[in-house]
Amino acid sequence: MARILIVDDERDIRLLYSAELTDEGYEVDTAGTGDEAARLLQSRTYDLIVLDIQMKGESGLQILQKIVQERSEMPVILNTAFSCYKEDFSSWLADAYVVKSSDLTELKEEINRLLAKKQG
């Protein structure tokens, strides 16, 4: 069972994503800050991380830079309310870029795709 880390400073987003992704059959952990995420990343291995860019404290982009450096094999999905970052990073550092939406279909499809690619 694939393990996914959700990093978002909005509690209800974490709640929604973990409910939906658990429903999809993933094992889901959530983190509300960069530090929390770093601690979780230290303690266990994740198959994929969903990262919010705009957060209080350390931004998702800064976390992303660290991940790229330390765990370049782990797929990262940037998930944000800002569509403007999409053009910038999707093809360079993150493996996917999904703009937040109440319709989680795109997010789920990207998770599936990246996990399948990683295994294959």
Add this chain to the structure above:
Amino acid sequence: MTTALPHCCWHIAVIQKEDCPYLREGEEELLINQKQRLLKRCLECPKFLEDLRVFNGELHGLPDMFTFAIEEILGLRASIRSLQHRYDSRSQEIKSLHDIGVALQTSVDRDEIIAMALTAVTSGKGFGLNRAILLLVDKDRQKLEGAFAVGPLEAEDAGRIWREIEAQDYSLQKMAEVFYEQKMAHEKEKFRDLLARLSVPLGQSDHLFIRTLNERKSVIIHDLFQDPYLPHEQKQSLGVKELIMVPLVSKDRRIGLLLADNIINRRPIAPEDLESLETFALPLTFAIKRAALYERLQEELERVREANRRLNEQQEQILRMEKMALVGQIASNIAHSIRNPLTIIGGFARTLIKSVPEEDARRQYLESIVRQTRKLEDILQEVLHYSESMHPTLDDWDLNQMIAAVYTGQREDLELSHIHCRLDLQPGLPLVRIDYKKMIYCLRNIIANAVEAMPDGGEVSIATRREGNNVKISLHDSGSGINPEVLGAVTQPFYSTKAQGSGLGLPLCARILEGQGAHLEIQSDKGQGTTINIVIQIQREERHGQDSDR
């Protein structure tokens, strides 16, 4: 010997009024002043002369001598009167000259000045010549061009121009005004052909006009038809034998040439005519030159005004854009803070739908929530699309990490091309504010160029260094070097190097970097490889919204 009594009263000390028919009212003093009466009246009195004749032969011929002396006195008197007359007309001329000089100084309009000048030359109150022609230097076209002429075209036309105006007994200045307002256009049209025929290129230095202009000396040509320096056709066009030419020259600048003649009444041109015109030439030259300067000043002023107007417009535009950007930013902030709640509300509604059977009425309610949140999300998307288009995507980045990421992405390509890559990254570099995507584009582009320049493999080194207030990325390859033509073109905007091989895309990189306060330095020698430096400023506060590529 008979000694007749004198027939007249010249020998009487005191006479009566009726004794002398030549005395006029107010000359009563002469009745008692015998000596003055003799000088003023008797010398020209026929009876006195008759008396002298009667005395002839007496007193050893003294009366004869006396007669001779009288004739001399009368001759001298006549010449004094003529001198007086010349003096009067000369001082009248000087006064006119002065008047017109003053008038010339009051105007800065070239045509008005010319009108006054030619009025002065041709009107009876001025110099009274029949015709005046003004040729002016056109510097741009390097020509002495016929500018204007005043005078009769044919004999019957003679004097008509001025008779009409002079009938009003205007001052010279007033006449010039009337002429300028009522006659000038007509005169100009009348002489158009002549003026065109008299134009001469300035370079034609053996032409009579150009010679006179260059020698700066006024002349009277007494027989124009014999002059070797004027082409036959122009002699025919002028149609006169005698011509005055007065060059208008100020300091080293040739302004024009004034021609005048008596084409109608053929009055011989006197040296005084030349003198008068010469005196007149100086204020005229100044006035024309000043009018030209004034015109240029007006043009410059207009240019400055225009520039100022554009500047104001641009400032207003900037202000408007700043306001728009602010509005956009506010909208963007609001939109972003709404997006999370919408995602959550709509998201949970979708979660719930899954557990509610289709026939359940609550399913419709949930679907309604999903539909409405979707609608709101669409509106948000529009707002964000608008506001994001106004904001740059700058952020603070660690260049070393960025280069590492690029290297990771390119590693496979480099290995396939048998290119060894060496990274030499200085640790602890300060963050720089850049557009990540664009910077990465540039790096990838430069690396791609290097790969292209080394078709048989080679070495690429990428180094980062802090240099004062800049961070420098140096990329060196051991390739064939960049074509010098492309090298020079890198700094030129809109230069395309398509299909020119190595160096492709560098001009675009240069422009992208400029937009971020960075720049490219390129050093390339054929066969020595290429070094490309990207120099990025460290401190770039308050530069938002000023990127040139937006």
